[in-house]
Each structure stands twice: as structure tokens, then as C-alpha cells.
Amino acid sequence: MVAVSGIFSNAALAEKADHWSIIHAGTLMADARKKVTSAQSIIVKNGKIYDIRAGYISPSDLPNVKNANIIDLKDQFVMAGMIDSHTHVTGQMAPHSREQAVTTTNSEYALIGSVYARRILNAGFTTIRNVGGPREAVFALRNSIRKGQILGPRIVAGGLTISPLGGHGDNNGFRPDVFGKPHSGICNGADDCRRAVRDQIKYGADMIKYVATGGVLSKIATGTGQQFTDAEQAAIVQSAHAMGRKVAAHAHGKGGIDAALRAGVDSIEHGSFLDKGSIKLFKKTGAYLVPTLLAGATVVDIATNKPGFFMPEVAAKAKAVGPIMAHALYAAYKAGVKIAFGTDSGVSVHGINGQELVLMVKAGMQAKDVLISATVSAADLLDRTATIGTLEKGKSADIIAVSGNPLKDISTLLHPTFVMVRGVVAVE
Numbered sequence: 378m379v380a381v382s383g384i385f386s387n388a389a390l391a392e393k394a395d396h397w398s399i400i401h402a403g404t405l406m407a408d409a410r411k412k413v414t415s416a417q418s419i420i421v422k423n424g425k426i427y428d429i430r431a432g433y434i435s436p437s438d439l440p441n442v443k444n445a446n447i448i449d450l451k452d453q454f455v456m457a458g459m460i461d462s463h464t465h466v467t468g469q470m471a472p473h474s475r476e477q478a479v480t481t482t483n484s485e486y487a488l489i490g491s492v493y494a495r496r497i498l499n500a501g502f503t504t505i506r507n508v509g510g511p512r513e514a515v516f517a518l519r520n521s522i523r524k525g526q527i528l529g530p531r532i533v534a535g536g537l538t539i540s541p542l543g544g545h546g547d548n549n550g551f552r553p554d555v556f557g558k559p560h561s562g563i564c565n566g567a568d569d570c571r572r573a574v575r576d577q578i579k580y581g582a583d584m585i586k587y588v589a590t591g592g593v594l595s596k597i598a599t600g601t602g603q604q605f606t607d608a609e610q611a612a613i614v615q616s617a618h619a620m621g622r623k624v625a626a627h628a629h630g631k632g633g634i635d636a637a638l639r640a641g642v643d644s645i646e647h648g649s650f651l652d653k654g655s656i657k658l659f660k661k662t663g664a665y666l667v668p669t670l671l672a673g674a675t676v677v678d679i680a681t682n683k684p685g686f687f688m689p690e691v692a693a694k695a696k697a698v699g700p701i702m703a704h705a706l707y708a709a710y711k712a713g714v715k716i717a718f719g720t721d722s723g724v725s726v727h728g729i730n731g732q733e734l735v736l737m738v739k740a741g742m743q744a745k746d747v748l749i750s751a752t753v754s755a756a757d758l759l760d761r762t763a764t765i766g767t768l769e770k771g772k773s774a775d776i777i778a779v780s781g782n783p784l785k786d787i788s789t790l791l792h793p794t795f796v797m798v799r800g801v802v803a804v805e
């Protein structure tokens with residue numbers, strides 16, 4: 378790992394001098410859909426890919442470039458930085474999460490989030506889509522990272538989760554005087570749900586996340602079935618799309634999955650109890666499935682091995698939902714449903730996001746398709762194909778390397794040897 382302070386303290390000078398790097402890539406997977414190439418040079422100028430050329434070039438091969446940082450990855454496998462489409466970067470599940478919910482300020486969440494964000498970046502994820510969390514903290518973190526004030530993955534941020542009163546995105550199980558006033562994402566009825574969506578967008582949400590069904594970890598025994606009505610879901614999706622924001626629906630039960638797909642969501646998060654009918658709807662609408670197998674594996678492990686960690690109603694849901702997620706992914710994958718990589722990091726420990734890749738291969742996906750899901754497909758879901766997802770001229774220099782070949786052994790991605798985000802080296 379290298380200190381980045383030098384780069385940032387010189388930010389004022391950066392506007393004068395162009396900053397060049399040349400990466401010598403032994404094996405290059407510039408686009409996960411295409412064949413890998415060998416012995417390539419990726420030329421990076423001011424955080425963007427200036428060009429990719431065959432062979433190992435030197436600064437003297439570039440006109441008017443006197444100094445370039447040469448990065449030797451001749452014995453490494455180089456690819457685009459990965460994208461995690463489902464994170465909660467400002468927190469991490471712990472037995473005392475309930476106490477944190479009433480004691481942690483937004484400022485603290487932002488600082489904690491900066492630590493977790495760096496762990497995710499170091500794991501090879503140069504972009505995350507944060508689907509729900511204290512919005513001021515998440516937006517502040519996103520903006521600071523974008524400005525280069527702190528080093529972390531690019532954040533595409535949802536605001537507060539849109540949820541029915543008492544639903545999965547509400548603060549349940551507390552005395553009324555503790556969480557008496559519902560947060561701005563809580564809504565009941567179609568009109569109120571439009572208000573909730575617009576409120577998130579007004580204050581800076583890049584996308585909208587809502588809960589179409591109950592959830593595993595909500596502190597309330599209301600199951601994992603559909604909670605918002607069809608009319609409420611349609612209002613959420615339409616009002617978000619009308620303002621140019623994509624919509625992700627948290628959904629476990631089939632009723633909620635299908636209702637969300639009918640409403641026109643861009644992605645279903647989890648999708649645990651999807652069936653053939655749901656798959657038909659996925660294919661008809663072109664929505665992505667974000668499988669979050671790591672969340673399933675994490676909650677099953679805790680419910681089984683750590684008695685007392687979860688309240689009884691949560692443990693019961695965890696044991697029911699966790700194991701079936703891999704089957705749902707396989708059925709969807711086989712049928713040709715579009716898959717975008719996402720972990721639910723925050724349920725799992727931040728920084729082990731790569732383990733989702735291993736679980737996806739275990740569930741029956743080809744390694745190549747898993748890599749597509751974590752790069753090209755996730756970039757499409759996030760509406761960022763112009764910037765990220767492949768290594769091409771003009772795109773952001775979000776580049777990682779590993780010592781093995783992930784097409785043959787996906788687990789090599791658990792230990793990235795090199796991580797660059799927006800042209801800044803985070804790991805080497």
C-alpha cells in the first residue's frame with residue numbers, strides 16, 4: 378500500500394502539470410466479454426485512460442511527455458476495477474447495531490464510512506452503489522471521494538430507503554419517543570410515496586432504493602412478503618424515472634418480486650423466492666438481478682453459530698432465506714436473466730466483497746459471466762457505461778490487478794495486488 382498524501386497535498390499544483398502513468402500489463406482483460414490480450418500498455422493521463430497500446434511503451438514514445446510513472450504489472454492479470462451494486466458503507470452489522478442506531482450521529486457515520494469505503498476499495502472495488510443509509514453521511518462521503526479529498530471507491534448513492542411505515546426500511550422495535558417521527562423515506566399511499574422519492578432526489582440521491590417486501594434483518598416479524606401495494610410501487614418507480622433516477626427494489630418473496638418487476642424497476646435485490654413466472658417478467662422488462670449471496674451466507678452462519686446475535690424473529694428469517702438465494706441465482710442465470718454483482722456489504726464485513734465472486738461460481742455461474750456481472754453489467758445497471766466497466770480510451774482509470782487468472786481461479790480476486798481509482802494508486 379502506498380501513501381496518497383503526496384498526491385492530494387499537491388492538488389493545487391495538479392492543474393498546471395499533467396499527470397501521466399504507463400501501466401505495463403502482462404495479461405489484459407480490457408472488456409470481460411472479450412478475449413484477453415498480452416503485453417499491453419495502458420496510458421493514464423490525469424485520472425483517465427488516454428490510450429491502450431500493444432507492447433510495453435516508455436514515456437519517450439509519447440510526444441511532449443517528459444515524466445510518467447511506470448507501473449510494472451508484466452507478471453499480473455489486469456482488468457477494470459470491480460463494481461459492487463449493493464453496499465451499506467456507513468455501517469456494519471454487529472450485535473450492538475440497535476444501540477448504534479440511536480447513538481451514532483451523521484458525522485460519525487460519514488467518518489466510519491470513509492474507513493469502510495477504503496477497505497472496499499482495497500479489495501478491488503472501485504465503484505459501489507450504496508443502497509440505503511444515513512443520507513447526509515453517504516452524500517458527504519460520495520462528494521469528498523469525488524473531489525479527491527479522501528481516497529475511496531466512486532459512490533453512486535441512494536438516499537434513505539423508501540419503505541412503508543413499519544416495513545423493512547423503517548426503524549422498528551423502539552419506543553415511540555425514540556424514533557417517533559418516521560424518516561423522509563417512509564411513505565403510505567401512492568402520492569406520499571412520490572413525495573418520499575422526490576425528497577431523496579432533492580437532497581442528492583443518484584438512485585432510489587425501495588423495499589418491495591419484508592426483510593431478513595428488520596426487527597419485526599412481518600415476514601418476507603409483499604408490503605407496498607402495486608399502486609405504491611408504480612408511483613415510486615414512475616416518479617424516480619421521471620427525474621432520471623434508476624430504481625432498485627429489495628425483494629425476497631415472489632409476490633413482491635413480481636410486483637416490483639411489473640412496476641418497472643431496474644433491479645431486484647436478493648430475489649430469494651423468484652420462480653418461473655418471475656423469470657419471465659425479468660426477461661420481459663430487462664431488469665437485473667443483484668443476488669447478494671454473501672449476505673445470505675453471512676446471516677445463515679450467524680444464525681447457526683452465534684446464538685443470541687440475532688433476535689429470534691430475525692434468526693428464523695435468516696435460516697429460511699439464506700440457503701435458497703444460490704438456487705434463485707442459478708435458475709435466473711440459466712434462463713438468461715441479466716445479473717449484476719452485489720454483496721450487501723455491511724451485512725457482511727466490508728472488504729471481503731470478493732467472496733461474492735466465489736459464491737457465484739459455486740452457485741453455478743461461469744467465471745467469465747461472474748466477471749461480466751462485476752464490471753460491464755454493473756456499470757450498465759448504474760448508468761455509468763461511459764465511465765466505468767471496461768478499460769477503454771476516455772474512461773476512468775479504475776484498474777486492478779491480480780497474480781493469478783480469475784477466469785481459471787476466481788479466488789485470485791480475493792487478493793488484488795494493485796488497485797487504481799481515478800488514476801490514483803490505492804494498492805500496489
Ligand SMILES: [Zn+2]
Pocket residue numbers: 463464465508721
Ligand atoms: Zn441491503
